[in-house]
Amino acid sequence: MEKGLVIERVAQLIGVYVPSVGKTFKGIPRGKLLKRTKIYAGDRVLGNIVDAETFAIEEVEERKNILIRPPIANVDRVICVMTIQKPEFDNYLLDSLLVVYDHVGCEPVVVFNKTDLLDEEGRGELERWSELYSKAGYEVVHVSAKTGKGIEEVVELVEGDICILAGPSGVGKSTILKYLTGEELRIGEISEKTQRGKHTTTGVKLIPFGKNSFIGDTPGFSRVEVLQFVSRKSVKNYFREFLRYECRYPDCLHVKEPGCGVKEAVKKGEISCERYKSYLKMLREYLEELSEICG
Numbered sequence: 001m002e003k004g005l006v007i008e009r010v011a012q013l014i015g016v017y018v019p020s021v022g023k024t025f026k027g028i029p030r031g032k033l034l035k036r037t038k039i040y041a042g043d044r045v046l047g048n049i050v051d052a053e054t055f056a057i058e059e060v061e062e063r064k065n066i067l068i069r070p071p072i073a074n075v076d077r078v079i080c081v082m083t084i085q086k087p088e089f090d091n092y093l094l095d096s097l098l099v100v101y102d103h104v105g106c107e108p109v110v111v112f113n114k115t116d117l118l119d120e121e122g123r124g125e126l127e128r129w130s131e132l133y134s135k136a137g138y139e140v141v142h143v144s145a146k147t148g149k150g151i152e153e154v155v156e157l158v159e160g161d162i163c164i165l166a167g168p169s170g171v172g173k174s175t176i177l178k179y180l181t182g183e184e185l186r187i188g189e190i191s192e193k194t195q196r197g198k199h200t201t202t203g204v205k206l207i208p209f210g211k212n213s214f215i216g217d218t219p220g221f222s223r224v225e226v227l228q229f230v231s232r233k234s235v236k237n238y239f240r241e242f243l244r245y246e247c248r249y250p251d252c253l254h255v256k257e258p259g260c261g262v263k264e265a266v267k268k269g270e271i272s273c274e275r276y277k278s279y280l281k282m283l284r285e286y287l288e289e290l291s292e293i294c295g
């Protein structure tokens with residue numbers, strides 16, 4: 001059987017890219033396959049080329065994850081696009097994206113875009129935040145989708161991966177996608193009925209770029225409520241720099257417990273106050289003493 005990758009899932013249409021022939025076929029699920037599983041963009045499938053247009057899908061390989069928004073399976077990377085200025089950097093939003101995507105097994109990359117328009121102060125901020133996130137254990141890249149600067153570094157970093165873009169409105173997600181693939185980013189339809197800002201789309205396409213990478217044509221989250229996705233007690237597992245420290249109690253939430261290694265590290269300046277504040281905010285906690293430690 002041949003291996004294929006579902007790169008298009010729009011209504012009933014399934015597009016299967018078959019690397020051995022470098023071509024996309026119309027996928028037809030065989031037998032009772034659809035009774036057993038759904039088929040998502042990003043699914044790795046096994047099947048046979050039936051004719052010049054058709055690929056009969058026999059099996060869907062086990063998925064490493066499925067994102068709900070956009071609906072894509074096996075997403076390796078989320079490119080979290082942020083800016084320092086225009087719009088102003090929102091570190092709480094970034095921290096929320098990092099937690100939620102890490103939770104689904106999607107490795108985040110922090111991309112600061114619009115570096116071309118930074119003034120002196122902006123460049124200082126860019127350096128400060130970049131150092132903070134690198135130290136915390138994330139990959140950080142500076143780009144300008146206007147001049148193309150730094151984009152190649154992103155392409156190299158995500159080689160071979162299935163990616164999506166996430167980040168707030170106006171940071172340049174569409175511009176980056178256009179730069180990478182020559183295609184437009186589709187905006188997910190916003191369903192007005194749900195108050196949660198849920199987006200629904202009729203389908204999703206993965207667009208090839210770089211040597212062997214794919215990227216979704218629908219953006220991921222532009223804002224996110226962490227506790228809708230991650231339980232209160234496991235949020236701490238996705239602040240990766242916290243994992244380097246030990247606490248007296250293994251189930252320590254790093255809030256008011258005695259003998260907390262994380263809080264100690266914040267006091268010593270080894271964990272940044274900004275990150276710790278984001279953590280408390282996610283848990284809807286507040287610490288009086290923090291104003292003394294962090295100012």
Ligand SMILES: Nc1nc2c(ncn2[C@@H]2O[C@H](COP(=O)(O)OP(=O)(O)OP(=O)(O)O)[C@@H](O)[C@H]2O)c(=O)[nH]1
Pocket residue numbers: 113114115116117143144145146147167168169170171172173174175176185222
């Ligand atoms: N100077 C500069 N402008 C940029 C850059 N990238 C994008 N822009 C501009 O910023 C504006 C917003 O860019 P978009 O690509 O539409 O941003 P988006 O994140 O897709 O926004 P939404 O569709 O609202 O989610 C556009 O006017 C772009 O031309 C950049 O690197 N430098």
Ligand SMILES: [Zn+2]
Pocket residue numbers: 246247248252253254255257259260261262263
């Ligand atoms: Zn602790």
